Amino acid sequence: MFPRLLPVLFAAVLVLSGCGDGGSDDNTQASGVAAANAWVKATDMNMSAAFMVVSNSAEEDATIVGVTTDLTDTAELHETADGTMRPVESLTVPAGGSLMLEPGGNHLMLMELTEAIDPGQEVTFTLEFDDGSTFDVTATAKDFAGGAEDYEGTEEH
Amino acid sequence: MKRRALFGGAAAVGAAAVGGAALGGVMGGADAAATGPLTVDFHGPHQAGVSMDPQAHQSLLALDLRPGIDAEAVRRLLLLLTDDAERMTRGRAPLADQEPELAAVPARLTVTFGFGPGLVATVRGRRAVPTWLGPLPAYRTIDRLEERWSGGDLLLQVAADDPTTVAHAVRLLVRDSRAFTTVRWRQDGFRHGAGTHRPGTAMRNLFGQVDGSANEAPGSRAFDEIVWRTGADAWLDGGTTMVVRRIAMNLDTWDEVGRAGREFSIGRRLADGAPTTGGSEADDVDLEAVDARGFTVVGPAAHVRRARPDDAGQRIFRRGYNYDDATGSGLVFSAFQADLERQYLPIQARLAEQDALNAWTTPIGSAVFAIPCGVRPGEHVGEALFT
Numbered sequence: 001m002f003p004r005l006l007p008v009l010f011a012a013v014l015v016l017s018g019c020g021d022g023g024s025d026d027n028t029q030a031s032g033v034a035a036a037n038a039w040v041k042a043t044d045m046n047m048s049a050a051f052m053v054v055s056n057s058a059e060e061d062a063t064i065v066g067v068t069t070d071l072t073d074t075a076e077l078h079e080t081a082d083g084t085m086r087p088v089e090s091l092t093v094p095a096g097g098s099l100m101l102e103p104g105g106n107h108l109m110l111m112e113l114t115e116a117i118d119p120g121q122e123v124t125f126t127l128e129f130d131d132g133s134t135f136d137v138t139a140t141a142k143d144f145a146g147g148a149e150d151y152e153g154t155e156e157h
Numbered sequence: 158m159k160r161r162a163l164f165g166g167a168a169a170v171g172a173a174a175v176g177g178a179a180l181g182g183v184m185g186g187a188d189a190a191a192t193g194p195l196t197v198d199f200h201g202p203h204q205a206g207v208s209m210d211p212q213a214h215q216s217l218l219a220l221d222l223r224p225g226i227d228a229e230a231v232r233r234l235l236l237l238l239t240d241d242a243e244r245m246t247r248g249r250a251p252l253a254d255q256e257p258e259l260a261a262v263p264a265r266l267t268v269t270f271g272f273g274p275g276l277v278a279t280v281r282g283r284r285a286v287p288t289w290l291g292p293l294p295a296y297r298t299i300d301r302l303e304e305r306w307s308g309g310d311l312l313l314q315v316a317a318d319d320p321t322t323v324a325h326a327v328r329l330l331v332r333d334s335r336a337f338t339t340v341r342w343r344q345d346g347f348r349h350g351a352g353t354h355r356p357g358t359a360m361r362n363l364f365g366q367v368d369g370s371a372n373e374a375p376g377s378r379a380f381d382e383i384v385w386r387t388g389a390d391a392w393l394d395g396g397t398t399m400v401v402r403r404i405a406m407n408l409d410t411w412d413e414v415g416r417a418g419r420e421f422s423i424g425r426r427l428a429d430g431a432p433t434t435g436g437s438e439a440d441d442v443d444l445e446a447v448d449a450r451g452f453t454v455v456g457p458a459a460h461v462r463r464a465r466p467d468d469a470g471q472r473i474f475r476r477g478y479n480y481d482d483a484t485g486s487g488l489v490f491s492a493f494q495a496d497l498e499r500q501y502l503p504i505q506a507r508l509a510e511q512d513a514l515n516a517w518t519t520p521i522g523s524a525v526f527a528i529p530c531g532v533r534p535g536e537h538v539g540e541a542l543f544t
Contacts, residue, residue, distance in 0.1 A: 039253055051253075118230075119237060119336040120233025120236050120237045142237065142253045142333065143253075143336055
């Protein structure tokens with residue numbers, strides 16, 4: 001419990017957060033992937049979004065082509081371009097780099113929710129890659145009043 | 158007054174955790190930027206924020222559980238707050254923080270959690286609430302307690318050497334608590350500014366008195382014996398008990414008292430906190446010493462005489478913070494002790510019965526909390542309460 005000097009390197013926090021991984025084959029896209037800082041917006045409405053940093057230690061890009069969760073059958077990959085959110089076919093985690101999923105940017109979109117997502121609830125998401133491999137991420141639900149409020153996909157910010 | 162050669166920069170700050178009763182010289186040549194990156198481990202056998210030289214700024218928050226919040230919801234709340242505390246005490250932004258830059262300067266940030274009787278009852282049932290976990294006995298001779306400064310289900314002690322860090326941490330913790338709790342009270346306080354005094358220097362309260370002289374040095378064996386619980390309930394093994402008292406101080410009537418009267422009321426010299434019977438701040442008070450006329454040097458009602466333990470078991474660790482705001486001036490007094498009934502109550506009863514300082518001080522708030530044991534990585538605070 002003694003103070004120590006901390007190198008302030010908080011900007012790129014890519015710590016493995018004990019998240020499971022669905023892929024077991026070492027040569028899959030999922031095998032090079034890690035996720036950190038995963039959270040999902042708590043809500044009692046029928047829509048929400050999830051955010052995280054996905055990193056890729058492999059020498060090839062990893063391409064996310066889908067996401068599934070027990071919360072809903074309607075989970076999509078979204079991007080935000082020109083202030084408008086819209087579904088995309090895929091999101092790429094560059095080789096040796098990372099993909100930010102964040103409010104106001106790329107995110108996982110959840111629709112047609114039938115139950116509330118309570119603050120502090122842990123929600124598992126399965127990311128699907130274009131080689132068929134999968135990666136499980138556990139996200140914590142948090143109250144959030146910020147920029148991801150508008151889900152219509154047509155609103156200009 | 159003892160003055161010592163001063164360490165430079167980080168070395169001086171690194172010594173902060175050692176604490177102790179040494180007298181302060183004035184800090185010189187310190188590198189102010191050295192204090193910002195300092196961190197205090199959140200994890201360990203004991204919660205952080207108790208066994209350390211207190212930070213310059215502190216907010217205490219008492220939260221009340223909302224109606225309908227059950228044990229499962231309390232667990233989710235503690236998961237969220239533990240995660241926030243883990244991140245922020247390392248100088249990292251909590252999840253969903255929209256002002257992450259404000260988390261970048263930990264400045265020895267600690268977040269310490271205390272459970273009131275309401276939370277323990279919610280999680281484990283009324284019968285699990287320890288007998289001492291509830292309001293202190295009413296001290297009718299001195300207490301003028303106000304609801305707005307008393308009680309609470311969940312205590313957050315948030316402290317750092319940078320007030321901006323404290324404000325941000327409080328903001329994030331309250332935001333994540335909002336679905337589960339309402340804020341019952343908040344008490345902000347300050348000690349001497351970071352870098353202005355040698356680490357380990359006892360602070361001065363707004364009466365000008367050296368406050369906390371008799372404290373054992375954090376980390377010492379004596380400190381550990383006074384503060385940490387062993388055995389008993391598993392969730393408190395390695396924990397402690399905490400009393401928070403808001404003590405209003407009447408600076409105007411104190412103004413009317415001369416220097417000799419002030420020193421006589423407490424039994425210590427104002428200049429350096431040493432007993433009026435001589436020696437230095439760290440020395441024991443000689444309660445038997447008499448003056449030329451045969452009167453005891455330390456009067457019968459002097460604070461040091463009344464606060465002095467009847468036996469070696471009556472020891473506490475004080476962590477006081479001054480307050481000075483629109484509500485008045487005074488001291489946010491915190492005391493930590495392993496056994497509240499055995500260690501704290503006898504002292505408090507004696508002071509309520511007679512203490513010269515009572516002429517100028519009024520307790521206006523009071524609360525008791527159980528400080529659960531420390532947190533291991535992967536756990537949430539108070540996890541043992543749920544098993």
